[in-house]
Every structure is written in structure tokens, then in C-alpha cells.
Amino acid sequence: MPRAGQWSNGTNIGAGQRARVLRIALTGGALAFLLNRAVGVAAAIWPAAWRGLFGHDLRMLRGGHGASAHGRSCLGFFGLGLSLYFASQGAGRPFCLLLAGILRMLIAVGGGWLALRATGAALVICGGTLSTAVASGAWFRRWL
Numbered sequence: 001m002p003r004a005g006q007w008s009n010g011t012n013i014g015a016g017q018r019a020r021v022l023r024i025a026l027t028g029g030a031l032a033f034l035l036n037r038a039v040g041v042a043a044a045i046w047p048a049a050w051r052g053l054f055g056h057d058l059r060m061l062r063g064g065h066g067a068s069a070h071g072r073s074c075l076g077f078f079g080l081g082l083s084l085y086f087a088s089q090g091a092g093r094p095f096c097l098l099l100a101g102i103l104r105m106l107i108a109v110g111g112g113w114l115a116l117r118a119t120g121a122a123l124v125i126c127g128g129t130l131s132t133a134v135a136s137g138a139w140f141r142r143w144l
Helices: 009-014 018-045 047-052 058-062 066-073 075-090 094-135
Strands: none
Touching: 009 018, 018 047, 018 066, 018 075, 075 094
16 A cells, blocks of 8 residues: 555655656556547547537537547547546646646647638639639639
């Protein structure tokens, strides 16, 4: 039977038991990954049941495939990150969690910025291509 505090990262770091600290943190992270991944797989298999937890509007239940599918596939990593985030706090080692949070924010903000720019570029290309084709008389050519 474990003694009180035996499973605490802070206690084990203070005692210099690095192997135990890593084993505890990574085992917890792996379990969090697996449990969250299982939820993501269940949500992928039964998407309407998953969406039913959040509302009963038929439009919402029928829709919501795109972004939620990407979120479900990464749910295991969310659990892993959250588990190790709190383990880092308990270990009194905030640098890694600060770095990971900053990287996540930069990717989210940068990705959003790129998505907006790419959408704008796609609209310009679509409109430009169509206006050029129509203005050049493409409607009146046999091959189209």
C-alpha cells in the first residue's frame, strides 16, 4: 500500500526520486490519453449521441461534422496535455507548461490568421477566374 504522499510528484521531486516522478507523470498522462481517446472514438462512432449531450435542435444534431471531427481525433492529446500540465504544476516546474501554452496559442492564432488569409485568397482567385472566364466569352464556346 502506498504511503501518504508517495504518489505526489512534488514529494518525489523533493526526495530526488526522478524515476518515480517520471513514471507517475507519464503513466497518468498515458491513462488520460487513452480515456480521452476512447471518448473521441465513441463520439466518432455515435456523433448524434455526442451532439445530443449539448442540445436537441435538429439542425445542430444533423450538422457539425467538420470541425468536431478534427477535435475528436485529437481528444487523446488534450487529455495527455492536461494531465501533464497539472503534473508540472504539482512538480513546481512551470516552464514547460508555460512554453506549451505559448506554443498552443501561437499555433491557434497563427492558424486562424492563415485560415482567414487563405479564405480571402481563395475568394479572390474564384471571383477573378470566373470574371475572366465570363468576360472572355467562355459561355459561348462549345468545349465548356
